[in-house]
Amino acid sequence: MRPGDLERVQSLPLFQDAAPETFRVATAGAHVQRFPAHTMLLLEGDPVDFLYVLLDGQAELHGTWNDHETVLAILRPVSTFILAAVVLDTVALMSARTLERCELLMIPGDAIRTAMRLDARFAQAVSRDLAGGYRGLVRTIKNHKLRGGVERLANYLLALRASDNAGSTVRLHFEKRILASLLGMTPENLSRAFAALHDHGVTVEGSLVHIAKPGALEALAKPDPLIDNHAPRGGDILIDADAEIWSSEWNRATSR
Amino acid sequence: MRPGDLERVQSLPLFQDAAPETFRVATAGAHVQRFPAHTMLLLEGDPVDFLYVLLDGQAELHGTWNDHETVLAILRPVSTFILAAVVLDTVALMSARTLERCELLMIPGDAIRTAMRLDARFAQAVSRDLAGGYRGLVRTIKNHKLRGGVERLANYLLALRASDNAGSTVRLHFEKRILASLLGMTPENLSRAFAALHDHGVTVEGSLVHIAKPGALEALAKPDPLIDNHAPRGGDILIDADAEIWSSEWNRATSR
């Protein structure tokens, strides 16, 4: 483990509330492992023995059925994944694969479950993390069931712009075929969706996307705070911070 | 509150592990309320003040965007809902509406959050509940992204058969237009999907669905334990019980 890695992990919402002792015990049995690009970390259906913490690199969660595959999330550091399976001590519903060279901290599931038993504050943090994840998935489902492909792409771009505090040009952090699968379409159709956004001020050059007229794009995308976690709140002070500061990339990845 | 109601609530996975004192405190501030059919219980975007427990009747969770609406889950007794929003003390992402006359126990969110702080076992139970819910949503997303409409319907029918331990005839518990929305299609297409299943031994009479050739239907549906919670496990003893005995109807509702 590199200097600073533990601190980065400890500052995750999942752990920052835990008692120092809890954190120490949980990470005592953990180990860091490096994986090359395009390596399967976990296969759906397999028992989950570790909570994974992505320290460096990018990874993907995907699901399979009937010889088809769909990307469910893209993970970027620092984030944890498959917490739900760890809590229930059961098999994974998603497979995980590295997109590039990755460095992962693997914390034994037993340690996590024990820590939950001993430290109520940690158990609460787990609950908050899972609740945030749950809500991210609800957003994803609404995104997919209520919007068409072009709208999903438009909102994804707006989310990227908001999250990477980018200016008018945003960078896609991974291949377009991955993005297509994440957004629930074929690479061909993603290409056509980008073409459709051309009329709304969007131009593409490799992995760089220029948004010339954010207003026009928003008019098409109709972002909604109840689907897109970045979207502007209706003008009220009631809710000033959605507690979903969440460890994984779900929100960004699934278009917020 | 009727006699026996409290016992039914206490026997939920969410509460059966809690200390009796915890349960007493949490339900002390709770009250039972009855609602007529087709009544909005909760509007997406509104702050969530209560954890709802459906004691009697049927209710629906749905989401809205751009004048469209989609059903996200059907709830049947006894189940809790919007736990995630309660844990995070934030606004609802889904609206809730009664489908028929309903009886609900409403537990103040404060009481739930306090109980989590005081009782680590309860906090663990909340985590398990949310983890189960999370996994239910992952299943739902895989179901929608990987399967076509007819396949979703076929699997839904098989799930119904398995859960209601029905024989060869199953009962749809709610209107077909609701089911259509839940499965992500229009009522017209649900009708056509049923017609398509006719060749595979499925006949419909009102809300009664007869499955003449379960084998043929399974061949079409290709149920998968990693999507459909009812599906037969591959032949191993490793996992004998998925811990997702979960309070709500998600699994059944969203086709398991």
Next chain:
DNA sequence: TGTCTGGTTTGATTTGCATCAAGCCAGCAC
């Protein structure tokens, strides 16, 4: 009983998306 209403079904048409196929382009090995 007749009439109204709303859910369901069926058919015709259009739209959206997937599939198939070819071409393009950059990176890279040789």
Next chain:
DNA sequence: GTGCTGGCTTGATGCAAATCAAACCAGACA
């Protein structure tokens, strides 16, 4: 350089699902 390879794009075609429209049917109700 040449010739790969793999990702991306573009076009043509086919299929699945939404939409539009009309008919049907059952229950509610006067």
